[in-house]
Amino acid sequence: DADVTQTPRNRITKTGKRIMLECSQTKGHDRMYWYRQDPGLGLRLIYYSFDVKDINKGEISDGYSVSRQAQAKFSLSLESAIPNQTALYFCATSDGSEETQYFGPGTRLLVL
Amino acid sequence: GQQVMQIPQYQHVQEGEDFTTYCNSSTTLSNIQWYKQRPGGHPVFLIQLVKSGEVKKQKRLTFQFGEAKKNSSLHITATQTTDVGTYFCAGRAGGTSYGKLTFGQGTILTVHP
Numbered sequence: 001d002a003d004v005t006q007t008p009r010n011r012i013t014k015t016g017k018r019i020m021l022e023c024s025q026t027k028g029h030d031r032m033y034w035y036r037q038d039p040g041l042g043l044r045l046i047y048y049s050f051d052v053k054d055i056n057k058g059e060i061s062d063g064y065s066v067s068r069q070a071q072a073k074f075s076l077s078l079e080s081a082i083p084n085q086t087a088l089y090f091c092a093t094s095d096g097s098e099e100t101q102y103f104g105p106g107t108r109l110l111v112l
Numbered sequence: 113g114q115q116v117m118q119i120p121q122y123q124h125v126q127e128g129e130d131f132t133t134y135c136n137s138s139t140t141l142s143n144i145q146w147y148k149q150r151p152g153g154h155p156v157f158l159i160q161l162v163k164s165g166e167v168k169k170q171k172r173l174t175f176q177f178g179e180a181k182k183n184s185s186l187h188i189t190a191t192q193t194t195d196v197g198t199y200f201c202a203g204r205a206g207g208t209s210y211g212k213l214t215f216g217q218g219t220i221l222t223v224h225p
Contacts (some may be wrong), residue, residue, distance in 0.1 A: 032175040033212070040121060042200060043155065058212065059113065090154060099204070100145070101213065103154040 003027045006091050013081050013098040014111045021076045021107050025090030031094045032074040033101065034058075034066060039062035043090065049074055050096070081111045114139050116203045118216030126202050126224050131188040133219035135201035144177055144184045145213065158186075177187040191223045 004025045013019050022034065034046040035058075045058030047066040055066060063085060067075045078085055093102040115138040125131050135144065143162045147155040159168055161177035161184060168175045174187045184201055198220045202213040 040217060042118070043202075043215040045212055045214075048212055059121075059214075069200075092155075098156045099143070100162065101147075101155075101202075103156070106154050 004091060004093055004102055006089075006104040006107050008107060009105065010108045012112065015082055015110050017080045017081050019081055019109070021078075021089055021091075021109070023076070023104055025072050025091075025093045025102075025104075027093055027095075027102060028071075029093040029095050029102075030071065031096060032068065033092040033094070034064075034074065034076045035090045035092065036060065036085075037090060037106075038087050045053045046076065046089075078102045078111075081109075083111045085109065114205055114214045115201070116201060116214045116216040118201055118219055120219055121217060122220050122222070124222045124224065125191050127193060128190050131191050131221055132220075133186050133199050133201075135184045135186075135203070135216050137182045137203045137214075139182070139205060141181050142144070144181075144204070145202045146175060146184075146186055147202060147215075149200065149218070153195060153197075155200060170172045188221075191221070193223050193225055196221055196223050 007022045010021050030051045033048045035043040037043050048066050049068045065077045067109050085089050089107045092101040094101045118135045145160045146158040148157045159175050165179045166177040171191045176185045196220040200218045201216045
């Protein structure tokens with residue numbers, strides 16, 4: 001949905017570099033999520049946040065950190081990128097009552 | 113932790129054939145959602161099932177939620193080339209409506225004209 005944007009859309013970086021992926025939403029949702037998608041593994045949850053002061057680890061949080069700067073912004077950082085973090089990363093938002101998740105367009109990351 | 117398994121991983125059909133993907137959870141779910149991701153796109157919500165034994169239809173798509181709320185299926189009748197993409201189920205753990213979603217691995221559907 002255009003209401004959920006991600007930057008950059010594509011990124012190539014080198015092993016050991018720090019990189020930040022950003023997500024913004026205009027849907028007014030409190031809940032935001034970061035997923036990574038790998039072939040054959042589906043979507044795996046990295047971190048999620050139910051409001052600005054709430055940050056929770058997902059199933060694969062090692063090597064990642066997040067920041068919820070505002071209701072509308074949720075950033076994902078790779079402190080020291082490694083090749084097996086090469087993946088497609090999606091941000092998503094949801095309204096607590098509706099529970100549908102709305103995904104951004106994704107960021108394709110390649111770590112060399 | 114909760115696991116959601118989805119089969120098959122790939123399905124190739126001729127246009128006009130039917131297609132079914134199955135989803136099984138290791139734990140009882142409070143609800144299950146289905147998403148579709150077109151090639152090169154992002155997942156888009158299709159439907160949510162909440163009740164035991166629930167069946168919902170959207171045109172040629174039929175969604176079912178098992179009696180035990182541990183499995184679900186998506187059936188497409190008479191596939192069309194517009195149906196191509198990856199179909200994901202996503203389960204929310206039982207006992208709370210505020211839990212996070214656990215996605216299945218997805219089924220990649222290819223439709224040959």
